[in-house]
Structures are given as structure tokens and as C-alpha cells.
Amino acid sequence: MKFTLHIWRQKDTTSKGSFETYKMEDVSEHMSLLEMIDVLNEQLISEGKEPIAFDHDCREGICGACSMTINGRPHGNMKGTTTCQLHMRMFKDGDELWIEPFRARAFPVIKDLVVDRSALDRIIAAGGYVTVNTGAAQDANSIPVPKESADLAMDAAQCIGCGACVASCPNGAAMLFTAAKIMQLALLPQGQPERKKRAIAMIEQMDKEGFGACRNYYECEANCPKNISVRFISRMNIEFLSAATAKSM
Amino acid sequence: MAIFSFLRSTVLSKIVMAITGVLLLLFIIGHLVGNLQIYLGPEPLNTYAQFLKSIGEILWIVRIVLFVSLVLHIITSLYLSSINNSAKPVKYQVVNYAKAKINSRSMLVTGIMIFAFITYHLLHFTFGITNPEHYEQHELTVKKAYVLPGNVSEEQLKSMPKNCFVEQNILTERHDVYKMVVLGFRNPFISLAYIVAVVLLGFHLSHAIKSCFHTLGVTGPKFTPWMERCSTIFSIIITLLYVSIPISVLLGLVGGGV
Structure with a gap:
């Protein structure tokens, strides 16, 4: 397969970036988008040029490290997929791809396609955890959890914190991330003691x-x-409204 | 000001947007029900207008609540828009929305245009400033009254039976809202401005109503898709009913006798 890639190149946070165009020939349809950039990077290195910096880790679609916007859509056009699981067979031969970093004020570009997403970590640090006593864990069945709550909490807990919600939002909002992280704990018994404090602290952060x-x-x-x-x-x-009103009483 | 401290929180700001939006929507529905009485003829519409003016204090409470809602709605939306713009300083080269439709992306623009129209609409029909020749319409109506018999004190009046007084018809003057509306809408430019504004309002509502439900936490896997369809249909119905009034006037279906 053949592709024309327009990839955002930016030396560091302060410098002004721009798109560079690369022609790719003989791309296997079984490659993921990241693997195609790997091949491109090998070419760039052999030509003595700076390879394209991009975030990646597990390449199994579960870590949330890979972050890039492909033709205006974070993680590409395929629903429910991270960039590393986006295979080139999903595109048409000869397609032109515009690859940009995740865009948001809270996600400054570090280099090329790599952005600093530690703002999300600070939201978690503000309250996205439960405090437990040390020592032996109690018997798992001693805390009953309704099936519906467990299912819903699991739906929220699927969040891998990749930041695609922020990147795709025209307002650069992190509401979906914060909501998933607040609700996964608010729905479970273990999240109850710090429930109100957590909602307020995470939303304020x-x-x-x-x-x-x-x-x-x-x-x-x-x-x-x-x-x-x-x-x-x-x-x-x-959750926030009830926590904020309870705090004021 | 302390009253605006909610602006520090984006979530609270959204809740304020939703609640003030609901109050303004209730007014839009109430105003429509009032306006539709034009199809019943001059008498019911003018009586209704007279009734609204006669309830004095309640009318002013409603007006104050609406005014405060409108001010909060506008200030909050402008403030949130400035936060939102600064949160996304660099836009994408390729814009490719998955779900955000034109109605949700144009809320600020439609909102500002609706506000501009509301200002004009109030100057036209409520304060009678832009077209006093439309506003200054009065009609004479007959009212029943009793003739006061000579020198009787108020104390005595209360103790006297009704049949002591002579009943008479008297003429009173009241605002002829029917004629004012018909004359106003016979101007095609005024009608056009009204129609455009109401269509923009419908567009605004088609995103606003479902957003209210969403922001105020009234959501569910089965309820939400149903509610979203209903809010679209509801917005269309409201728009069509409002638009029907100037069109009926222009076509001569309403106000032929004016």
C-alpha cells in the first residue's frame, strides 16, 4: 500500500512546529500505524535525519500511551481502538494521512507527536484512589457489591487515561476522564469513605x-x-453537586 | 461578586447554564401558549394581555426571575466560552467531527443572535419604542359597573345589598395587543426577522434541551436516545408554532379585520 503522510514535527515545547510530508511505499496492510512510523523512522535514521518522536508502550491497546490524532480523530477513525491497534488495512491505498499530536492547552507538546499528559496524573493524585489499612486483606466476599454497580464501575474503570477525550473535545475538556475516574470508585463500597472529598478535589484539580x-x-x-x-x-x-452541598452544610 | 463565585467551577457553571436554561425554556413555552391565542381572535388575546397586566406583583416576580436567568445564562456562557477557547489554543489541521453537529457547535453564535432579537422584540412589542405606531393601539370594551348612590360612606356601602345599586355599562380602554401584533407582522421585514430568530431559537433548543437533561444527570441507556429524539421533535414543534403566527398574518389568515 502507498500513503502520503503529513506529520507534525516540533523540536521542543517552545519551538514552532510544522508539518513534514513523507511518501511511504510498500506498506503492508498488516502493519499497525505505529509500525509504519517505525519503518519510516528506520529510513530517516539511515538518511541521517532525526526520527519522529511518538509515545507508545504495550502496543496491545491497553496502556494508553500512544497518542496521536489521525485525520482529525484521536486514535484514528476506527471506533474503540487505540492507535497501536489501528491497522493500515483500515485505510484506502493512496490515502493522505495528517498525523498531529493530541491538542490541548493542558497537553503541551514535548517533541513531535509526544505530549505531556501529566495533568491527568495530577487529577488522579488529587483523589483518584482509596485509602486502605495495611495488613492482611479481608475476605473478598465480606463486602457485598451489587452486580449492576460492579458492572457499571467496570465500564468506568476501562479508562486507560490516554487523553483522547481531551484531544477530541473542541473545548479541550477532561470531563470524561475525570468522570470515569470519580465514578469507578463512587460506585463501589471501597470508594465510599472518601467519596465526597474525592469528587470535589478531582474536579477542582x-x-x-x-x-x-x-x-x-x-x-x-x-x-x-x-x-x-x-x-x-x-x-x-x-456527584459534585451533592458533595459540594454536603460540604457547605 | 460572591454570587458569581460558581464560575470558578466548570461543573457548577454547567449546572447554572442548565437550570437557567430550563427557566427560560418554561417562559418560551408559556409565551407560545399566550401567543397562540391570536388564532382565537382579538377578544381572548386582549383579555389574556389584560389579565397578565392585572396580576402585577406576580408578573414582576416572573419578569425578575427571567431577567436574572437570562443574565446568568449569558454571563456564564461567555465565561465558559473564554475558558474553552483558551483550553484549545491550537486547532487541528484536519477537522473531522464524529458527533458534534452544527447545532452544538454554534450555541454561542445562535445565543448571541437570539439575545439581539430579544432586545429588539422587547423594544418593539413591550416598550413600543421602535414602532410606536404599532404599539399605540387601544380598544374600547364594555364593563359592568354600579352607580354610586349619593352621599354614602364606605362603611354603609359594605352593609348595603347589591340590589340597592343601579347596574350600568361603562366603556373602558385597554391595550389592543391583537391589532399591535397584526400591524407589526404585516411589515415583511419585521416578520422575516422574527422567523429567522425563532428558527435560530429552535436550532439552539435542539441542542439545549438534551444538554439540560445530560447536565442535570437525567440520563440512562434507554432513556437518553428516546429523550434526544423527543427534544429534537419538541424544538421543531415549538419553532413551527411560533413561525406560524407571522406567516398567518402575512397571508391574511389572521387579522383580516384590522
Whole structure:
């Protein structure tokens, strides 16, 4: 297969970036998009040029490291897939691909396609955990969890924190990420003791990081590689309202 | 100001947008029900208008609530828009939306245009400033009254039976809203502005109503798709009913006798 790639090149955070065009010939349809860039990088290195920097880790679609926007869609056009699982057979021979880093104020570009997503880590650090006593774990069955709650919590817990929701949102909002991380714990008994404190702390941190607000575009849901539902944002709003009113009493 | 401290939180701001939006939507529905009485003729519409003016305090409470809602709705939306713009300083080279339709992406623009129209609409029909010749319409109506018998004190009046008084018809003057609306809409430019504004309003509502449900947490896997369809249909119905009034006037179906 043949492709024309327009890839964003940027030396570092402060320098001005631009698109570079690369022609790719003989691309196997079984390659993932990342593997195609691997091949391109080998070529660039052999020509003595700087290879394209991009984030990747597991290449199994579960770590959330790979972050790039392909033809305007984070992780590409295929639903419920990360970039590493996006295979070239999903494109047409001769396609032109525009590959850009995830765009948001809170995600500054470090180099080329690599962005700094530690703003999401700081939201987690603000309260996205449960505090447990050390010592032997108690018997697993001693805390009953309703099946519906467990299922819903698992749906939220699918979030791999890749930041595609932020990247796809025209407002650069991190509501889907924050909602999934708040609700996965709010739905389970283990999350109850810190439930209200958590909702307030994580949402305050989200606002501090300079993310935008939700305008119900639902781009985040459409581009989430784990198909997380925007209904978690709805639930988060109520979670926040009840926590904020309880705090003021 | 302390009242605007909610703006520090994007989630609270969204909730304020939703609640003020619901209040404004209730007004839009109420106003439509009032307006549709034009199809019943001059008498019911003018009586309704007279009734609205007669309830004084309640009317002012409603007006104040609406005014505060509108101000909060506008300030919050402008503030959120500035946050949203700064949160996405670099746009993508290729714009490829998956779900965001034109109605959701144009909320700020349609909102500003609707506000501009509301201002004009109030100057036209409520304050009678832009076209006083439309506004200054009065009609005479007959009211029943009793003739006061000579020198009687108020105390005595209360103790007197009704049949002591002579009943008479008197003429009173009231605002002729029917004539004002018909004259206003006979101007094709005013009608066109009204129709454009109402279509924009319908467009705004087609995203706004489902957003209200979403923001206020009224969602569910089966409920949400159903609710989204209903809000689209509801927005279309509201738009068509509002638009029907100037069209009926222009076609001469309403207000032929004016």
C-alpha cells in the first residue's frame, strides 16, 4: 500500500512546529500505524535525519500511551481502538494521512507527536484512589457489591487515561476522564469513605489544570478507545453537586 | 461578586447554564401558549394581555426571575466560552467531527443572535419604542359597573345589598395587543426577522434541551436516545408554532379585520 503522510514535527515545547510530508511505499496492510512510523523512522535514521518522536508502550491497546490524532480523530477513525491497534488495512491505498499530536492547552507538546499528559496524573493524585489499612486483606466476599454497580464501575474503570477525550473535545475538556475516574470508585463500597472529598478535589484539580468545560458535543465518547459513555459525566455532575452541598452544610 | 463565585467551577457553571436554561425554556413555552391565542381572535388575546397586566406583583416576580436567568445564562456562557477557547489554543489541521453537529457547535453564535432579537422584540412589542405606531393601539370594551348612590360612606356601602345599586355599562380602554401584533407582522421585514430568530431559537433548543437533561444527570441507556429524539421533535414543534403566527398574518389568515 502507498500513503502520503503529513506529520507534525516540533523540536521542543517552545519551538514552532510544522508539518513534514513523507511518501511511504510498500506498506503492508498488516502493519499497525505505529509500525509504519517505525519503518519510516528506520529510513530517516539511515538518511541521517532525526526520527519522529511518538509515545507508545504495550502496543496491545491497553496502556494508553500512544497518542496521536489521525485525520482529525484521536486514535484514528476506527471506533474503540487505540492507535497501536489501528491497522493500515483500515485505510484506502493512496490515502493522505495528517498525523498531529493530541491538542490541548493542558497537553503541551514535548517533541513531535509526544505530549505531556501529566495533568491527568495530577487529577488522579488529587483523589483518584482509596485509602486502605495495611495488613492482611479481608475476605473478598465480606463486602457485598451489587452486580449492576460492579458492572457499571467496570465500564468506568476501562479508562486507560490516554487523553483522547481531551484531544477530541473542541473545548479541550477532561470531563470524561475525570468522570470515569470519580465514578469507578463512587460506585463501589471501597470508594465510599472518601467519596465526597474525592469528587470535589478531582474536579477542582481538573479546573486548575486549564481544561475546558463540557458542551455536550459527545466527541469524547465517540473517540474513546474504551467506549466510555458520556453518561458518567452526567453522574459526575450530580456527584459534585451533592458533595459540594454536603460540604457547605 | 460572591454570587458569581460558581464560575470558578466548570461543573457548577454547567449546572447554572442548565437550570437557567430550563427557566427560560418554561417562559418560551408559556409565551407560545399566550401567543397562540391570536388564532382565537382579538377578544381572548386582549383579555389574556389584560389579565397578565392585572396580576402585577406576580408578573414582576416572573419578569425578575427571567431577567436574572437570562443574565446568568449569558454571563456564564461567555465565561465558559473564554475558558474553552483558551483550553484549545491550537486547532487541528484536519477537522473531522464524529458527533458534534452544527447545532452544538454554534450555541454561542445562535445565543448571541437570539439575545439581539430579544432586545429588539422587547423594544418593539413591550416598550413600543421602535414602532410606536404599532404599539399605540387601544380598544374600547364594555364593563359592568354600579352607580354610586349619593352621599354614602364606605362603611354603609359594605352593609348595603347589591340590589340597592343601579347596574350600568361603562366603556373602558385597554391595550389592543391583537391589532399591535397584526400591524407589526404585516411589515415583511419585521416578520422575516422574527422567523429567522425563532428558527435560530429552535436550532439552539435542539441542542439545549438534551444538554439540560445530560447536565442535570437525567440520563440512562434507554432513556437518553428516546429523550434526544423527543427534544429534537419538541424544538421543531415549538419553532413551527411560533413561525406560524407571522406567516398567518402575512397571508391574511389572521387579522383580516384590522
